[in-house]
Amino acid sequence: MTVLASGSKGNATVIAAGSTTILVDAGMSCKELLRRMAQVGEDPGTLNAILITHEHLDHVAGLSVLARRLKIPVFFTEQTHRAWVRMLTPRTTMSYTKWLELMQRDKEARAEQTAAAYAPEEESAASAEQSVEQSVELDAVDPTAHSAASVDSDTVAPKAKADPAFLPEVEYFCAGHGFSIGDIDINPFTIPHDAADPCGFVFHARSESIRMAIATDLGYVPPNVKMALKHVDVLLLESNHDLEMLKDGPYPWSVKQRVLSRVGHLSNTAAAEFLQRDYDGGAHTIVLGHLSERNNLPELARLAAEQAIGDRMSLLGNRVLLAAQDAPLNPICL
Numbered sequence: 001m002t003v004l005a006s007g008s009k010g011n012a013t014v015i016a017a018g019s020t021t022i023l024v025d026a027g028m029s030c031k032e033l034l035r036r037m038a039q040v041g042e043d044p045g046t047l048n049a050i051l052i053t054h055e056h057l058d059h060v061a062g063l064s065v066l067a068r069r070l071k072i073p074v075f076f077t078e079q080t081h082r083a084w085v086r087m088l089t090p091r092t093t094m095s096y097t098k099w100l101e102l103m104q105r106d107k108e109a110r111a112e113q114t115a116a117a118y119a120p121e122e123e124s125a126a127s128a129e130q131s132v133e134q135s136v137e138l139d140a141v142d143p144t145a146h147s148a149a150s151v152d153s154d155t156v157a158p159k160a161k162a163d164p165a166f167l168p169e170v171e172y173f174c175a176g177h178g179f180s181i182g183d184i185d186i187n188p189f190t191i192p193h194d195a196a197d198p199c200g201f202v203f204h205a206r207s208e209s210i211r212m213a214i215a216t217d218l219g220y221v222p223p224n225v226k227m228a229l230k231h232v233d234v235l236l237l238e239s240n241h242d243l244e245m246l247k248d249g250p251y252p253w254s255v256k257q258r259v260l261s262r263v264g265h266l267s268n269t270a271a272a273e274f275l276q277r278d279y280d281g282g283a284h285t286i287v288l289g290h291l292s293e294r295n296n297l298p299e300l301a302r303l304a305a306e307q308a309i310g311d312r313m314s315l316l317g318n319r320v321l322l323a324a325q326d327a328p329l330n331p332i333c334l
C-alpha cells in the first residue's frame with residue numbers, strides 16, 4: 001500500500017500485489033497523481049485499474065483525465081458512477097471565454113472574503129481541479145475558443161471531447177459482493193457517508209495471504225465495517241477531526257453538523273473507540289488518514305490511536321503512521 005495523498009483536498013492510494021496494481025481514488029489532478037507516483041517509484045504504466053470509493057471531489061478530481069491517459073478501466077458502483085456523471089455534466093453550455101470570466105469573478109469574490117471564511121472540507125482545492133478539467137471539455141465543444149487549456153485533447157477520442165464523463169472502460173461492482181482484479185480479491189463494504197453509494201475496501205493478495213483495508217469517509221463505524229476490518233494486515237483508517245477543535249473551529253454550525261453526523265467523518269475519538277473495542281490487534285501497520293487540516297493535529301490523532309491500542313502495540317506490529325495531504329507516504333510493503 002502506498003498512500004499518495006489523504007485528506008479533504010485529495011485522496012489516492014496504490015494497492016499492489018503479484019502482477020496487479022490498482023489505484024484507489026484519483027482525488028488530485030492527473031499531473032499531481034503522476035508526479036507523486038514517480039516520487040515513490042510507482043510506474044503509472046503498470047496500473048491495471050482505478051477503483052472509486054465515492055463521488056466526492058476529493059476522491060475523483062483527476063479521474064477522467066488519468067483514466068483516459070492511461071486507458072484503464074474504472075470500477076464504481078452503479079450509483080456512484082451515475083452520481084459522478086451527473087456531477088460532470090454541465091447544465092448549461094458556455095464558451096471558454098465566458099467560463100474564464102466566471103472563474104475570474106469567482107476568484108475576486110473569494111479574495112474579498114475574510115480569513116475566517118470557510119470552504120466546506122471536501123470542495124476546496126479539488127473543485128479547482130475539477131473546474132480545470134471541465135474547462136477542457138467546454139473548450140472542446142466551443143469552436144471559437146482557443147485550445148491552450150486542452151490538456152489531453154490530442155489523445156482522447158472525439159466522443160470524449162463532447163462527453164466530460166467519457167471513460168475508456170467502466171466496470172460496476174456492488175457493496176457486499178467480492179470481485180477480483182488480477183491477483184487481488186476485493187471486498188467492497190458499505191460505509192455511512194453522505195454520498196450516493198460510498199464504499200470501503202478490503203484487498204486480499206491471494207498468493208501472499210495478505211489483507212489490506214481502506215476505511216475513510218465514514219460518520220461512524222457500523223457493525224458491517226467492524227466485521228470487514230477483522231484480520232487485516234494494513235489498515236488505512238479515518239481519523240478526521242478532534243471534536244473540540246471542530247466545535248471551537250471556524251466552520252458554520254451547519255458544516256459542523258454535517259462533519260459530526262452519522263454520515264460525516266470519523267473523529268479521533270471514534271477511531272480510537274473502534275481501535276480499543278472492536279479492532280483485533282493483528283495489523284502490522286495502522287495508517288491514520290483523511291485528517292482535517294483545520295480541525296485536527298497529527299499529534300492528537302496519533303495520541304488517541306496509540307492510547308487506544310495501548311499494550312497491544314509492540315515492536316512486531318501495530319505501528320501507527322499518519323497519512324499526509326501534501327506528500328506521499330513511503331510504500332508499506334509486507
Ligand SMILES: [Zn+2]
Pocket residue numbers: 007008011056058059122217290
Ligand atoms: Zn473524502
Ligand SMILES: [Zn+2]
Pocket residue numbers: 054056122193195217
Ligand atoms: Zn467524502
